[in-house]
Amino acid sequence: MSNDAVIVDVVRTASGRGKPGGALSGVHPADLLAGVLRELVSRNDLDPALVEDVIGGCVSQVGEQSYNVVRTALLSAGFPESVPGTTIDRQCGSSQQAAAFAAQAVMSGSCDVVIACGVESMSRVPLGSSLGSKPAGEGTPGADGHGRSAGQDPHGALMHARYPRGLVNQGVSAELINRQWRLGRGELDAFAARSHRLAAAAAERGDFDGELRPTTLPDGRVVTDDETIRPGTTLDSLAALPPAFRTDALAARFPKLDWHITAGNSSPLTDGASAALIMSAKRAARLGLNPRARFHRFAVTGSDPHLMLTGVIPATRRILERSGLGIDDLDAYEVNEAFASVPLVWLREMGADPALLNPRGGAIALGHALGSSGTRLLGTLLNHLELTGGRWGLQTMCEGGGMANATIIERL
Numbered sequence: 201m202s203n204d205a206v207i208v209d210v211v212r213t214a215s216g217r218g219k220p221g222g223a224l225s226g227v228h229p230a231d232l233l234a235g236v237l238r239e240l241v242s243r244n245d246l247d248p249a250l251v252e253d254v255i256g257g258c259v260s261q262v263g264e265q266s267y268n269v270v271r272t273a274l275l276s277a278g279f280p281e282s283v284p285g286t287t288i289d290r291q292c293g294s295s296q297q298a299a300a301f302a303a304q305a306v307m308s309g310s311c312d313v314v315i316a317c318g319v320e321s322m323s324r325v326p327l328g329s330s331l332g333s334k335p336a337g338e339g340t341p342g343a344d345g346h347g348r349s350a351g352q353d354p355h356g357a358l359m360h361a362r363y364p365r366g367l368v369n370q371g372v373s374a375e376l377i378n379r380q381w382r383l384g385r386g387e388l389d390a391f392a393a394r395s396h397r398l399a400a401a402a403a404e405r406g407d408f409d410g411e412l413r414p415t416t417l418p419d420g421r422v423v424t425d426d427e428t429i430r431p432g433t434t435l436d437s438l439a440a441l442p443p444a445f446r447t448d449a450l451a452a453r454f455p456k457l458d459w460h461i462t463a464g465n466s467s468p469l470t471d472g473a474s475a476a477l478i479m480s481a482k483r484a485a486r487l488g489l490n491p492r493a494r495f496h497r498f499a500v501t502g503s504d505p506h507l508m509l510t511g512v513i514p515a516t517r518r519i520l521e522r523s524g525l526g527i528d529d530l531d532a533y534e535v536n537e538a539f540a541s542v543p544l545v546w547l548r549e550m551g552a553d554p555a556l557l558n559p560r561g562g563a564i565a566l567g568h569a570l571g572s573s574g575t576r577l578l579g580t581l582l583n584h585l586e587l588t589g590g591r592w593g594l595q596t597m598c599e600g601g602g603m604a605n606a607t608i609i610e611r612l
Contacts, residue, residue, distance in 0.1 A: 257294025
């Protein structure tokens with residue numbers, strides 16, 4: 201159909217550890233994103249003046265990521281001043297939502313060429329920066345960085361009145377999920393080890409080569425490989441890690457929790473950027489570009505903000521119902537590994553095939569550069585479908601505040 205929204209290409213930076221000294225920590229986030237935007241149009245021989253909008257995700261929109269970082273990035277990439285850009289926040293699913301908005305603009309006939317993208321430099325703009333610099337109210341977040349700073353209260357009196365038991369950071373939510381679904385430490389660590397094993401094997405085979413672009417650092421060095429993959433990860437090394445979110449105050453508040461979440465079975469703090477070139481099928485044909493996949497269906501749902509990581513379950517159910525597909529029709533699924541708890545619970549509830557879940561590893565190994573993760577998953581999923589000959593792919597992402605996005609693509 202002429203109003204199909206198709207994916208022409210997806211590129212990303214390598215994943216850098218999101219802390220001082222990380223591989224990408226010396227690069228301004230706008231420059232990180234500018235690099236993938238420039239690469240995207242260059243390798244597709246596309247005149248950037250044809251891009252009608254650039255829609256990008258970023259979670260911590262403060263400091264170097266403030267003032268509409270997407271617009272800054274596209275100008276930094278050399279795009280014409282006539283090209284607009286906007287930055288959105290759907291928490292961890294920000295660039296997945298950007299891709300949905302871009303595709304919907306194409307499908308509605310409003311645009312023919314849109315770039316969806318995302319960026320997060322967690323080394324330069326730590327999560328919680330927009331709330332001040334004080335540590336989280338019930339304990340400093342662990343190495344995965346999904347806590348909330350208590351420098352300012354983002355919720356207000358009415359929110360607290362609705363949820364008088366109080367909201368918690370995502371690490372505690374993961375612990376509550378572990379208790380509700382009876383997930384043990386061994387199961388979580390085994391899944392984390394699997395993520396690193398699969399990602400390391402995929403990197404060794406060159407499976408990521410088609411989506412990775414080199415990033416040149418200010419000192420001239422070039423970063424080409426994911427810094428977050430740890431090939432030597434073992435169950436023994438994971439078992440030695442302490443709980444990341446347990447504090448005396450939280451232990452008193454939640455006396456029945458066993459505290460299984462560690463830095464090892466969580467996604468690491470990450471720097472990165474990614475971008476997808478999305479067009480109408482008609483415009484792609486006119487430009488002589490080869491569509492690699494089309495967007496089939498979208499879904500977004502809200503969920504309990506106390507158990508804010510479980511939204512992937514109703515989001516998947518909703519998108520399958522809308523698409524007319526069953527879980528057995530899908531050839532691969534990317535369920536973001538914010539914590540090992542999330543994909544494990546999703547597997548149980550959906551009755552899905554574990555072999556098709558995050559087949560190249562997930563965010564535990566590949567990193568979770570928050571605003572960039574949605575388009576990063578999209579590229580990894582698309583490349584896997586092409587390599588294996590699969591047709592249908594699903595990606596779904598839990599999001600802060602109790603939400604989730606789901607997207608189904610069809611390889612062409």
